[in-house]
Amino acid sequence: MFYTIEVDPAEVAAAHEPARQSQKIEPVEKDEIRELFYKMRDIHRQYRSPFTNYSRFFDRRAQRDEAKIFYKQAVFMKDFEDDYPKQVPFTSYYPYYQMLGYDQLRTYFTWRTQARKGVVNNTSLSYFFLYAYELLNNVGVDSPQDGLDKLMFLQCAFKAYDDTVDKYTRRWLKDYHIYYDVPGAVADVRDSFGLYCGLSKYDIRKSAFFTENTSGQIEGCFHFVMDKIRQGFGAAGIRFDDVFFRPTKKITAWKPFKDALFHERIKQRDRRIVVSEKEIYICSKGEWIFSTAVTTEKGRQFIGYVMKKMESVLRKATKYKYKIAADIDMVHPETLRKLTKSGIDIEKIVQSAVLKFYREATKTVVTVDNDSLARIRLEALATQEALIVEEQTDQDVFADSSGDGSFAEGIPEPAPGADGWGSLKGALSESELRALTVVLRGGNLKQFADESNIMLEVLADGINEKAADFIGDNLLDDDFAVYEDYIEQIRRIAE
Numbered sequence: 001m002f003y004t005i006e007v008d009p010a011e012v013a014a015a016h017e018p019a020r021q022s023q024k025i026e027p028v029e030k031d032e033i034r035e036l037f038y039k040m041r042d043i044h045r046q047y048r049s050p051f052t053n054y055s056r057f058f059d060r061r062a063q064r065d066e067a068k069i070f071y072k073q074a075v076f077m078k079d080f081e082d083d084y085p086k087q088v089p090f091t092s093y094y095p096y097y098q099m100l101g102y103d104q105l106r107t108y109f110t111w112r113t114q115a116r117k118g119v120v121n122n123t124s125l126s127y128f129f130l131y132a133y134e135l136l137n138n139v140g141v142d143s144p145q146d147g148l149d150k151l152m153f154l155q156c157a158f159k160a161y162d163d164t165v166d167k168y169t170r171r172w173l174k175d176y177h178i179y180y181d182v183p184g185a186v187a188d189v190r191d192s193f194g195l196y197c198g199l200s201k202y203d204i205r206k207s208a209f210f211t212e213n214t215s216g217q218i219e220g221c222f223h224f225v226m227d228k229i230r231q232g233f234g235a236a237g238i239r240f241d242d243v244f245f246r247p248t249k250k251i252t253a254w255k256p257f258k259d260a261l262f263h264e265r266i267k268q269r270d271r272r273i274v275v276s277e278k279e280i281y282i283c284s285k286g287e288w289i290f291s292t293a294v295t296t297e298k299g300r301q302f303i304g305y306v307m308k309k310m311e312s313v314l315r316k317a318t319k320y321k322y323k324i325a326a327d328i329d330m331v332h333p334e335t336l337r338k339l340t341k342s343g344i345d346i347e348k349i350v351q352s353a354v355l356k357f358y359r360e361a362t363k364t365v366v367t368v369d370n371d372s373l374a375r376i377r378l379e380a381l382a383t384q385e386a387l388i389v390e391e392q393t394d395q396d397v398f399a400d401s402s403g404d405g406s407f408a409e410g411i412p413e414p415a416p417g418a419d420g421w422g423s424l425k426g427a428l429s430e431s432e433l434r435a436l437t438v439v440l441r442g443g444n445l446k447q448f449a450d451e452s453n454i455m456l457e458v459l460a461d462g463i464n465e466k467a468a469d470f471i472g473d474n475l476l477d478d479d480f481a482v483y484e485d486y487i488e489q490i491r492r493i494a495e
Contacts (some may be wrong), residue, residue: 036080039103043073044098046337063261070096071263071286074139075279082109087123095126096133096261106398116140116150118223120157128158128165133261136172144180151176172257178273179256179280180268193219195274196226201296201304201330208461209320218314221357225310229346236342241272243335246301247280247291254281254290296443305330306350321468324457325478424470425493432463435473436494440487443478456480 047069077097084106092099098107108127114120115131132154134140141147155169176182197203204210209220233240256262268288273281282289309326314446316323328336328347339346425433431452438448449456464474475486 022441033082033106034102036077038098040073040076043076044069044417047072066094066096067261068260069098069262070133071137071139071265073097074134074137076098077109078134078140080109081113081435082106083113084110089124090126091124092126094261095130097130115154118153120154122161125162127166128154128162129168129260132165132169132172136176136257136260136262136290138180144176144182148173148176148180148182168259172260174425175256175258178275179268180270181273193222196222196303196307199300200307201300203309204307207311207324208322209315209324214318217361218311220361221310221314221354222307224317224357225306225350225353228349229306232344232346232349236344238342238344239272241274241280244296244302244336245274245280246296247282247289251289251291251329254288298335301330301332302346306346309350310354311346313351314358317355317358322461322464323474323478324461325480328482420471421489421493424467427466427470428463428493432459432466433494435459435463436482436490439476439480439482440494 034078047065074097084103086103086107088101088103088107090100090104090108097105097446108130109313111121111123111127112131112134132151135147135151135154138144138147141150151169151173155165155173159165197205204222206216230240233243256264268283268286270285271283275281280291282291304316305326305328308324308330312324312326314320331339428436431454435448439445445459449459452459460480461478464476467473468477471486473483473486475482475490477483
């Protein structure tokens with residue numbers, strides 16, 4: 001498809017002059033880089049198909065075949081580095097190696113060499129896309145995660161010169177997460193905290209516990225918990241997304257990395273990836289489809305329970321002054337039966353995950369330097385010897401305290417507490433006092449809350465918050481029962 005032909009202008013001029021005496025032809029000095037480019041171009045000749053014609057490049061088959069050739073050429077050139085002094089521009093909508101001349105190839109590979117070292121200079125936009133195509137194909141990277149990191153770095157660095165790359169790279173970054181199934185990292189598209197808050201029956205962002213100071217911890221804990229839940233489901237042979245998300249009837253085929261030269265060479269396992277309530281990607285037998293995602297009502301209930309249970313355990317771990325309870329009945333009975341049958345104890349998984357996350361997040365790491373430790377011991381011994389004095393008698397100690405052998409005066413006795421229960425009664429609303437009466441008489445607090453148009457959790461939290469202010473403790477436990485220690489006092493103020 002492409003050959004480099006070099007003609008010496010002096011020889012062309014000489015062709016029109018009278019014949020001269022024959023001269024010995026000296027061998028041309030070998031150009032190893034040029035020879036390498038020839039070998040790279042031969043790959044195109046070997047794998048060329050009837051559809052690999054640039055004039056038909058918008059044809060789907062032509063794109064597929066050209067992408068395959070591009071990938072093979074990219075792998076062939078993946079370790080090449082260059083240091084070419086010239087900068088020759090190049091422009092094309094769908095750039096690939098076969099279109100570049102000798103000087104353009106050397107310009108590109110010199111720029112790529114610097115980019116790989118972390119120095120992204122301004123250059124022709126087509127060179128940027130060539131390198132992006134390589135990264136999308138995972139050429140010249142150690143792993144999909146490494147490829148993602150390099151692609152994000154390239155995007156951030158180059159948009160300082162041309163921000164039009166954003167409209168392509170943003171879409172490609174999402175496709176990268178989906179196709180390579182990269183966990184964690186910059187935004188795990190599957191377990192987006194905001195996504196699940198919007199889907200959940202219980203939105204933790206509206207809780208008094210969710211503040212500017214705790215939001216980071218809560219979000220980190222949520223990601224950790226979701227990872228453990230997915231592991232639990234996976235161990236039981238259940239795909240989490242399959243249970244709680246389903247596509248709508250309108251389904252279309254999906255190809256990753258649209259508008260890029262991408263060779264789909266990796267065998268894809270069957271899976272569903274939910275990006276948002278508007279996007280679900282499904283791979284079945286190597287073929288991808290796209291649809292709008294619909295969260296089942298059972299899914300919304302399940303996520304609501306997970307959110308609230310997580311908050312409940314995290315409140316206790318952080319010794320937050322107000323407690324909440326997450327009733328397992330928040331989960332649909334059918335979902336509970338399936339989980340139990342599969343050996344999944346969701347309550348245990350969430351509690352264990354939260355506590356483990358909190359321990360890891362708050363642990364203190366101590367590094368001991370043996371040389372420093374030995375020096376500290378020597379200094380301590382010297383200090384100990386300098387501080388040795390004769391023992392004092394108890395009488396000496398007391399005399400030092402007051403000057404007259406008696407204890408020092410002026411230490412105040414604790415003042416008796418105010419009538420906290422009376423103040424609490426005045427602070428509680430009529431509904432809250434009636435709620436305490438219902439609990440004391442063994443009534444149904446949830447039914448009372450529903451009839452009063454108050455959320456059960458809000459009602460209980462209000463009582464406990466006021467109790468904490470006036471008597472320093474909660475009145476209701478996690479099961480909305482009265483603590484036994486306070487039954488008599490509550491009876492006096494409520495009945």
